[in-house]
């Protein structure tokens with residue numbers, strides 16, 4: 103696979119393709135990052151962008167993981183000390199998951215975001231950005247009487263991070279696209295260049311296939327799940343025997359979340375996927391790529407129950423090292 107295809111294989115959007123192609127032509131020494139608000143336990147949402155970082159690492163990029171402690175503080179995620187402790191645990195889980203310890207730079211936001219030059223640039227950006235523009239940049243737009251000043255400081259800081267971490271490329275879920283667009287518009291206004299971004303899709307809710315998988319509501323899969331929990335959660339997933347489920351009665355788009363997990367979590371990390379079946383049910387099936395598995399589900403060759411059992415086993419293999427590291431840290 104060529105570099106561009108490898109680093110965009112799980113992308114929902116690239117801004118812009120031309121800029122990213124120029125980086126992909128010569129990835130040596132190029133710096134790419136994802137920022138995460140520290141959270142105690144990694145879940146599939148974190149792992150989706152981590153998969154992309156692993157691909158970027160394999161392609162020769164230098165990877166930076168921002169442990170966005172000041173952002174988490176602005177977003178009301180706890181006391182500063184609590185957030186710091188959580189960030190340390192998060193770093194260990196990323197390493198256990200498969201980010202290369204030699205090639206990954208972990209940076210605490212607070213190591214530079216409280217410096218004078220950063221803060222002066224932040225204030226300069228605050229002077230050139232309208233309140234309306236900054237409010238529109240947040241994933242969950244807060245308005246009216248209860249909106250806090252922190253909600254407009256947050257995206258401005260995220261934009262400045264791209265400059266201060268000396269990055270060539272930003273990666274994030276599609277929910278970060280509005281901040282990245284703000285960065286493209288506003289960095290030049292304070293004298294800095296804008297950079298390209300890659301966005302991963304937002305996966306559907308596991309039990310309905312509708313809307314988005316969320317760590318705060320619905321079923322999510324995390325580094326805390328053991329093999330039994332994974333099996334139970336995956337078994338409860340919505341998995342019609344098709345890659346294109348019908349929309350809901352209200353006309354809402356529906357996905358097959360079991361297939362999404364194969365596509366975005368399993369195939370990127372395994373050379374091939376084996377579905378174990380007794381001989382009387384046709385014997386084992388081996389897939390080298392996502393499409394052939396999805397086609398077999400569509401055609402009826404692969405039963406949803408077998409797809410689910412296989413998915414749970416592969417997710418367990420992915421999660422086991424992080425789960426063990428988490429247990430060690432808690433002992």
Ligand code: IYR
Pocket residue numbers: 135136137138139168170173259260261263264272273274278
């Ligand atoms: N907004 C992200 C966290 C974050 C990401 C980046 I990229 C930053 O530079 C700073 C913070 C989130 O929603 O988790």
